[in-house]
Amino acid sequence: MARPSAWTARCGWRRANATRDTAGTCPRLNHISARGEGSMSTLSSVVRSVRLWWAIPVDYWWLVGYLESHLLARMARAVVATFSILFGATAILLVISQSGPHGVPGNVLGGVTAGVSLLWAARWSFGSWPQLWLSQLTVVLADGCISLLCVQTDDAVVGLLALVGFVLTTAYTVIFHGPKLLLLHMFWVLASATIAFGRMWSTGAFGGDAGAIGVAVLGGFAFVVTPPVVQLGFWMMRTDAVESGMDPLTGVLNRRGLFMHVDAMESRADADPEAVIVVVAIDLDLFKQVNDTFGHSVGDEVLLRTARRIQTAARETAVLARVGGEEFVLLDVMSKVDIAPMAERVRHAIGEPAERAHVTASCGAACVAVADWTTIRRRDRTAVLETVLMRADRAMYDAKRGGRDRIVVDAVPVETASIE
Known part of the structure; x- marks a missing residue:
């Protein structure tokens, strides 16, 4: 079974503590006590969330998949x-400016930084999405280049201003990487800012102005503290979003999660305009007898086993959701001639022998033509998917009435013109 999210655990802890009996003889003392317990609960919840945030592995590829499923990957790459x-162009401008780094070391550093930046831009524009290790290495190298360029500049003020380059690497690290790399990055930023600040102090750039010094210290503190807080909040919202679209028992999508993946079909549909978007409704036969005979715990095992078997039998491109008690839905893009063989593989996989509580399934399939789907306005696609799902349900019930443990395919694509 899927583990509860940090958000669920946190809210559950708070609800449990909120029900404590604070009754006593003095209403005012009771009020103070309740308020104190609420403060302790909030503090403990924050501590627990921070610990989970720190301990959970980086889900780099989840974010990549999320961007791709919402058609945002291209924009992110751009x-x-x-x-x-811009980073490479800034390095070149620093080298050719009067206050920038000079000499062989400075020129080499600027040239290498500019060259690597342009290669990285080409990699993001035309190559595949970088692996996690390459993305992490890029953050480390970029941090090193920014610091060296700041130190190499002749003008201490320009060197301090060059620290603005850390804004880019900080934003990238907050979004794509976890707390450990972010902490290392922020320590590096703090050390670089301290060195730049010390250079300016030694040159008398502050002129003994206490206000300027205070603003510099406040700005540095905010720059170091804000990114971890933002990443923690981003992680909590992301966890909540993921869990709200997933079935906690089987770990596959729920109905809401399925409809969140509607737009993801567009990018895959472009690959074959002659294909169809297929919806397969899968319902376990006589599942109530499993619960009545073996108990609900075994019923849960059957549902989990069914989800795994469907995923094994379906293609890697398929999207699977549990939309009811014992009903699953499979969403994929394929040729019409492949619908029946795919549905038959799924039906056969579910009905394979099991150690206990053997079950079979009835499957119904319906589709919509890719050529029609790509012309539908995005706001109308949910209605179209609902119609295709209704047709698939109807075919599934036809399979049940036909004797169960079989498939029925509605091969006539849904007419989208009548739905818009």
Whole structure:
């Protein structure tokens, strides 16, 4: 069974503590006591969330998949590529400016930084999404180049201003990486800012102005503290979003999660305009007898086993959701001639022998043509998917009435013109 999310655990802990009996003889003392317990609960919840945030592995590929499923991957790649080009152009401008790094070390550093930045921009524009280790290495190298460029500049003020480059690497690390790399990054930023600040102090750039010094210290503190807080909040919202779209028992999507993946079909549909978007409704036969005979715990095992068997039998591109007690839905893009063989593989996989509580399934399939799907306005796609799902349900019930443990395919694509 899937583990509860940090958000669920945190809220559950708070609810449990909120029900404590604080009754006593003095209403005012009771009020103070309840308020104190509420403060302790909040503090403990924050501590627990921070510990979970720190301990959970980086889900780098989840974010990549999320961006791709919401058609945001191309925009994200363009943003990173643009920042890389600006980073390289800034390195070149620093080298050719009067206050920038000079001499062989400075020129080499600027040239290497500019060259690597342009290569990285090309990688993001035309290559595949970088592996996790390459993304982490890029953050480390970029941090090192920014610090060296700051130290190499002749003008201490320009060197301090060059620290603005850390804004880009900080934003990238907050979004794509976990707390450990972010902490290492922020320590590096703090050390670099301290060195730059010390250079300016030694040159008398502050002129003994206590206000300027206070603003510099406050800005540095905010720059170091804000990113971890933002990443923690981003992680909590992301965890809540993931769990709200997933079935906690089987770990596959729930009905809401299925409809969140509607737009993801567009990018896959472009690959074959002659294909169809297929919805397969899968319902376990006589599942109530499993619960009545073996108990609900065994029924849960059957549902979990069924989800795993469906995933094994379906293609890797398929999207699986549990939309009811014992009903699953499979969503995929394929040729019409492949619908029946795919549904038959799924039906056969579910009905394979099991140690206990053997079950079979009835499957119904319906589809919509890719050529029609790509012309539908995005706001109308949910209605179209609902119609295809209704047709698949109807075919599934036809399979049950036909004797169960069989498939029925509605091969006539849904007419989208009548739905819009």
